[in-house]
Amino acid sequence: MHERSIMKDILMQVDQLRENTNDIVTEIRVEVGPLAGVEPMLLVTAFEQLAGEVMSQAKFIVEEVPLTARCENCDFGFEVANYDFRCRVCGGNVIVTSGDELLITSVTLNDVAPVES
Amino acid sequence: MKNTIQTMVVRRDVSAPMKADASKERHRQGRRGTLVVNLLSSPGAGKTTLLEATAQYMRGKQQMAVLVGDLETDRDAQRLSSLAPTVQLTTGGACHLDGSLVQRGLSALSDPQVDFLFIENVGNLVCPASHDLGEHLRVVLISTTEGDDKPGKYPKAFRTSQALVVTKTDLLPHVPFSVNAITEDALRIQPDLTVLEASFLRGEGVQSWCEYLNKQRTQLLAEYA
Numbered sequence: 589m590h591e592r593s594i595m596k597d598i599l600m601q602v603d604q605l606r607e608n609t610n611d612i613v614t615e616i617r618v619e620v621g622p623l624a625g626v627e628p629m630l631l632v633t634a635f636e637q638l639a640g641e642v643m644s645q646a647k648f649i650v651e652e653v654p655l656t657a658r659c660e661n662c663d664f665g666f667e668v669a670n671y672d673f674r675c676r677v678c679g680g681n682v683i684v685t686s687g688d689e690l691l692i693t694s695v696t697l698n699d700v701a702p703v704e705s
Numbered sequence: 706m707k708n709t710i711q712t713m714v715v716r717r718d719v720s721a722p723m724k725a726d727a728s729k730e731r732h733r734q735g736r737r738g739t740l741v742v743n744l745l746s747s748p749g750a751g752k753t754t755l756l757e758a759t760a761q762y763m764r765g766k767q768q769m770a771v772l773v774g775d776l777e778t779d780r781d782a783q784r785l786s787s788l789a790p791t792v793q794l795t796t797g798g799a800c801h802l803d804g805s806l807v808q809r810g811l812s813a814l815s816d817p818q819v820d821f822l823f824i825e826n827v828g829n830l831v832c833p834a835s836h837d838l839g840e841h842l843r844v845v846l847i848s849t850t851e852g853d854d855k856p857g858k859y860p861k862a863f864r865t866s867q868a869l870v871v872t873k874t875d876l877l878p879h880v881p882f883s884v885n886a887i888t889e890d891a892l893r894i895q896p897d898l899t900v901l902e903a904s905f906l907r908g909e910g911v912q913s914w915c916e917y918l919n920k921q922r923t924q925l926l927a928e929y930a
Contacts, residue, residue: 590832597719605713614710618719623861625835671860672893681896688861690719696712 594626595634598692599643605695613646615696621687622655655687723837726804730839734822735929740922741822743838745862746846748828751872751905753781755846755914756823758905760788762915768819772810774802774827781825790814801832804839821918834861841925842918848873849880853887856894863894867921868901870914875904 602616616635620626628650635648655668661680673682718724734741744752756771763769771791773781782793792813794806807824811817824840826833845866847855850873856863863869869891871884888900901917903910 590835594719601717601719605715615712623864625832625861671857671864673864674893674896679896692715692717692719694712694714694716696710698710699707 591626591630591634592638594690595631595638599635599638599640601692602643602695606697609697609699611697611699613643613695614698615647615649615694616643617649617651617693617695619651619653619689619691619693621653621689623684623688624690626690628652651693653686656685657682658685720835723804727837727839730804730807731841732929734839735841735926737818738926739817739819739822740842740918740926741824741838741840742842742844742918743824743826743833743840744844744846745826745830745833745866746828746848747830747851750828750846750848750851752825752828752846753784754905755870755872755903756785756825757788758903758908758911759823759915759918760785762911763821764788767821767919768817769821769823770814770817770819771823771825772802772807772814773825774806776800776827790817790819796827800827800829801836802826802838803836807838820922830855830859830862834859834865842867842921844868844870846870846872847887849876849882853882853884854890856887856891860894863891863898866895866898868899868917871900871902873904873906874902874909875907 602613620628631650632648639646657668657673658665659675659678659680659682662675662678664675664677666676675682746752760769769789771785771789772794773791774794774796775781776796776798779793782791785791792810794802794810802824824838843866845862847869849871871887884902891898891900899917901910901914903914905911
């Protein structure tokens with residue numbers, strides 16, 4: 589439901605990277621995890637609907653990353669399964685190290701040759 | 706000749722601006738001695754009733770103000786406004802409150818300096834979990850009529866909260882709800898969660914809830930002193 593407004597946000601941030609040039613965006617890569625609160629397929633659909641002229645040539649790639657955590661007590665790092673956030677080794681609480689964010693990972697620009705008059 | 710391709714590695718959190726604004730607000734309120742509490746729950750779990758009971762308990766002792774969010778109507782604000790300074794925020798169609806609406810609400814309240822600012826979020830366990838409103842404390846409510854298997858279904862809401870209040874405990878004799886079961890399910894997701902029980906309608910558990918709030922206020926605001 590929010591994927592549209594999130595996509596608008598992403599496109600705005602990507603557009604800022606063009607820095608007022610005529611560069612064409614050829615690829616946008618984002619990274620999303622299970623706790624990001626975003627559904628990858630809906631994000632792709634939103635992109636297709638919102639890309640518009642500037643981004644119409646761009647590939648939009650969503651990389652799904654796992655939910656990982658590190659124990660605050662014993663430093664053990666692991667992939668979280670079934671949203672069980674207790675440390676596998678000591679049962680302590682953990683800090684999430686990946687999977688709870690939506691990141692713009694990279695943007696590829698193609699600067700267009702100027703039109704000769 | 707141009708036509709070069711350049712890949713910029715960005716690794717930027719899309720919600721970084723929102724989080725920065727929320728942090729700023731959290732800091733600002735903390736420095737003023739106001740604990741901001743964000744209440745999350747499904748519709749009808751008892752957020753407004755909790756606030757009515759809290760306001761009645763705090764009357765004459767402590768100051769509180771309320772921002773209440775709904776898609777439509779000011780029904781909740783009507784219930785609360787005689788008990789505490791309250792502003793209704795209507796989202797129109799949005800299923801969660803956001804920072805800009807909260808700021809509007811604070812202006813409408815003339816930026817009150819109170820011990821507690823409660824934000825009653827829109828009834829929804831999904832979207833509010835992803836929106837930082839600048840709160841110091843996030844509390845999720847589950848009523849005994851909703852089933853004790855909810856934490857696993859809404860992991861983000863429980864992972865990002867500091868307390869779970871089980872409400873409508875007066876109905877326990879009539880429903881297949883186990884406080885132990887929901888506690889176990891919730892603590893798996895967020896081991897640091899404090900679990901409280903209450904029947905705010907009957908006035909049970911109000912004191913424990915308010916004592917918890919005060920303890921959190923002391924603890925969480927210490928860093929802003």
